[in-house]
Amino acid sequence: MTEPLLPREVSRAFDAFPLPIRRRLLDVRKLIFATAKAHDDDVGPLTETLKWGEPAYLTDATGSGSTIRLGPLKHSDYAAILFNCRTTLVETFRERFPDQFKYRQTRALLLNVSGKLPKQPLSVCLSLALTYHLDRRWKR
Structure with missing residues (x-):
């Protein structure tokens, strides 16, 4: 299965990004949908919308995950995958992949816009999100 067509408002948000960042984040979008499909029984269909004017992916149907948001890192050439800073997600990514990605505090995983997308480790991070x-429910 391929990813769904971009909703009009989400497409406009991607179009506003600088071209190298847009290309990288559209690749991440494909990986988000592929990862969700691989965990379909738990994750269910994704909701693709805008949060703070940026593309965001939610597990509204199942409530299984934390929001994933895509955008440029301000004043840089990095593409950012943003997560809720009140989760332990970025901390977990740092522990598992200390040298694979750059990080911004507890909020973001940063990607270079050039070179090959690190699909395997990134799909692990997306799966965790x-x-x-x-x-967390199983740990209670």
């Missing part, structure tokens, strides 16, 4: 609340 899309199932974040499931993992």
Whole structure:
């Protein structure tokens, strides 16, 4: 299955990004949908919308995950995958992949816009985000 067509308002948000960042984040979008599909029983369909004017991916149907938001890192050439700063997601990514990505505090995983997308480690990170609340429910 390929990712769904971009909703009009989300497409406009992507179009506002500088071209190299847009291309990188559209690749991340594909990976988000592929990762969600791989965990379909737990994650269910994704809601694609805007949060703070940026593309965001939510697990509204199941409540399994934490919101994933895509955008440029201000004043830089990095593409950012943003997460709720009240989660332990970025901390977990740092522990698992200390040298694979750059990070911004507890909020973002940063990607270079050139070179090959690190699909395998990134899909692990996206999987953790899309199932974040499931993992926490089992630990209670």
